[in-house]
Amino acid sequence: MANKIRVATTSLAGCFGCHMSFLDLDERLVALAEHVEFDRSPITDIEHCSNCDIGLIEGGVCNSENVHTLREFRKNCKILVAVGACAINGGLPAMRNFIPLEECLSEAYLDGIGVENPQIPSDIELPLLLDKVRPIHEVVKIDYYLPGCPPSADVFWKFLTDLLEGREPELDYELVHFD
Numbered sequence: 001m002a003n004k005i006r007v008a009t010t011s012l013a014g015c016f017g018c019h020m021s022f023l024d025l026d027e028r029l030v031a032l033a034e035h036v037e038f039d040r041s042p043i044t045d046i047e048h049c050s051n052c053d054i055g056l057i058e059g060g061v062c063n064s065e066n067v068h069t070l071r072e073f074r075k076n077c078k079i080l081v082a083v084g085a086c087a088i089n090g091g092l093p094a095m096r097n098f099i100p101l102e103e104c105l106s107e108a109y110l111d112g113i114g115v116e117n118p119q120i121p122s123d124i125e126l127p128l129l130l131d132k133v134r135p136i137h138e139v140v141k142i143d144y145y146l147p148g149c150p151p152s153a154d155v156f157w158k159f160l161t162d163l164l165e166g167r168e169p170e171l172d173y174e175l176v177h178f179d
């Protein structure tokens, strides 16, 4: 493998399952660490993404903060990757797209079972929800897609080692699944 590459990762409207699957690389993480440095990521303490070779994005876009983060990644990452079903097509969270946002908020904060002190949070610190959950390619240009919910550790391994070794990433048939 050639030089160290800089990788940033984030979870937008994701469940962190794609990150957990990445960690399923287990001992291969040690090998990877020799060739990869991590920038902004849930596994580092770096708050903002600086210049990176690869940005791995888990999750779709469900609120204003997601849009902001995604744009920051696009600006700073040479290669931006949609990781998992949520980033690719909105995933399971996009099921809320069939229900008006007001109804979702009412169910969660006003009349849902077990709600106490009903009120819709409105603090200025909170990001505003978008009317729909969007796949990330609707907001910025995406270079690669890693399918799966989540993609397996083998998918991450094949994709990253292909890039590290200067090959165009290619997933074998058995690595491609959407569930």
Ligand code: SF4
Pocket (backbone or CB within 6 Å): 013, 014, 015, 016, 017, 018, 058, 059, 083, 084, 085, 086, 087, 091, 092, 148, 149, 150, 151
């Ligand atoms: S694709 Fe699946 S595992 Fe990944 S963030 Fe979405 S729900 Fe979680």
